[in-house]
Amino acid sequence: MMEKRTFLFILNPISGLKKNKKSIEQIIHKEFQAHSTIDYQIQYTQFPGHARQLAREAAAQNVSVVVAVGGDGTMNEVASSLVGTGTVLGIIPRGSGNGYARSLKIPLKAKQAIRVLQYGQVKQVDVGKINEYYFFGVAGVGFDAYIGAQFQAFGLRGPLPYFYIGVREYFRYSYEGFTLKFNGQSLHVNPLLITVANTPQYGMNATIAPQAKVDDGILELCVLNPMSVFKAAMELHHLFDGTIEKVKAYRHFSVKEVEIEREYEKGVFHTDGEPRMGPRVLKISVLPQKIKVLVPGEKLKL
Template identity: 30%
Template sequence: MYHIIVNKMAGNGKGLRMWKEVEKYLEKKNVTYLVSFTEYAGHAGELIENIEENLVQAVVVVGGDGTIHEVVNKLVHKKVALGIVPAGSGNDLARSLGVPFAVEGALSRILKGSYQLIDVPKVEEVHYISIAGLGFDCKVAEVTNRSRSKRLLNKLGLGGLSYVLNIFRVLFTYQPSDVSIAVDEKIYKFQDVWLIAVANLPYYGGGIMICPDACGNDGALDICVVSGIGRWELLFVFPLAFRGKHIKHRNVKMLRGASIKISPSSSMVMQCDGEIVQNKKADFSVDENALKIF
């Protein structure tokens, strides 16, 4: 049996529209399923808190990366696999894994039953699947999640652009920090750090390839640090990140490791899979092959 988790409000109503397509497809294929609808933040995780591993073959999320983030935290090290029908604004996990954005393609992939094992990073007690970040990009994510422009652009099918627009809102007020980063116990020090991305997979922010070489089954995390750069030059570097070309810039440092500890000189906002988290520490590790995913 498949347990379908639907966030009707994902993508400003896209979740509900896609669920109707999903329902028709599953009925046509005579697939046995249970469906649950989320009603508030955190509800997706609650709905599968006590999932019966011997009864449920997969949890299928019809929603965005935020809903997936909640579900991932309940499926780590479980026999139950994760399936995705992308219905959010950014859909970066689907983009990284090559999951079709169309309902029929996404469901066909799931119903074939061929899953892969993927690493799941952890920062303190919070798991995530794609990318965690600290600094400027997190402030942008925080502003984007509560912005009117996101809702408007979602209606137009351009939800990913809301992140880009809010970069300009945050750019001229954000204050960078000095940061020490321990990667597998080797210490790196950076001044005037704008952002740090700790990636299991390449994409975040609605198509930004921040860590182009990140691979979800190599037991390591890729780290992108942007530091010592002026505001106007950051605007020049940013568009390069959509194609992963920013990594050659002199103010961008790429690192890789399995154990990462980040110590900023001042408080930095942190996000995991686009969701703001309130961790006091930024200590990262990797649970290898911890999640089954279609």
């Protein structure tokens, strides 16, 4: 007799554009009630950090799979509590960007993502750490972190508000100086942004590190120098077609550790798009294959 697997679905009621979370709950019930080898529960988050708490409790109870139903922020909370445990991370992407799910080839349609949960394969992947925080896709400082903070305060979700804020703030942004220490060298930059990538993209197919692999034990340090608005508009397509390396203002370095020191004082950084206030010095490292994730298997037809 096959041993039962236990699933906990953690739903963020405010992620993404679709506010009716009852529909996804109905899909989960429909797809899982017929599986005699799976026990499952569904819980909604009620406050920031609640997903982290629920996932931590589930891992302590040896739940087989904890599923983040939401965007990259929800995924980060859930996954942060599963690092180094035997509990597997599952994802049903429901956010605005879904960068981590896209990078792992997890379908954006709920029913297809559920098939990955039911019939996919478990893959051990790397985790990034920036001071005391984990990240799973990308982290960084500069314009993208600043925009993330503005977007969070804006209230409306989705790509259009994000694009609006990005264009508006491009004219206002004050470039900071940073010193990067990595691979035995020191580099001073005044960039548009610095991204440390474990996976290729931010989300919405915006690919900042096409060379990044989630299981190679390496992070990609990406530096994008300032450009005029006209030049940025001309080069924007490279971000979305995977050819960012053709942009002259772009550089990248493969690292296992990097230290980012701000020129003056503490400021904003982000982990998987979630803005945080951090100290002047950020220490970043990779933790090889420290989390298990359900991804599409070779035989899984979607």
